[in-house]
Amino acid sequence: MQQSETTPTPKDLRMLLPHGAISDIARSLKLSHAAVSKALQKARPAHPAVAEAIRLIKETGSQAVQHDLNLLNH
Structure with a gap:
């Protein structure tokens, strides 16, 4: 069984x-x-680890990718 490609999983944050x-x-x-x-x-x-991860994602430029993943969620 394959997961839908339009629904990102929580591991996408990692x-x-x-x-x-x-x-x-x-x-x-x-x-x-x-x-x-x-x-x-x-x-x-x-959670402080999630807040720090989000800060790092934004800092490293992965924010655009995160935005694209959020668009897939809608």
């Missing part, structure tokens, strides 16, 4: 991050890599 960013976020927030990855998978904006 895919937009530059290489090593999850580890960097984990170190800066003093969380485990697994905890940060799980938080990003759930993509709850109130």
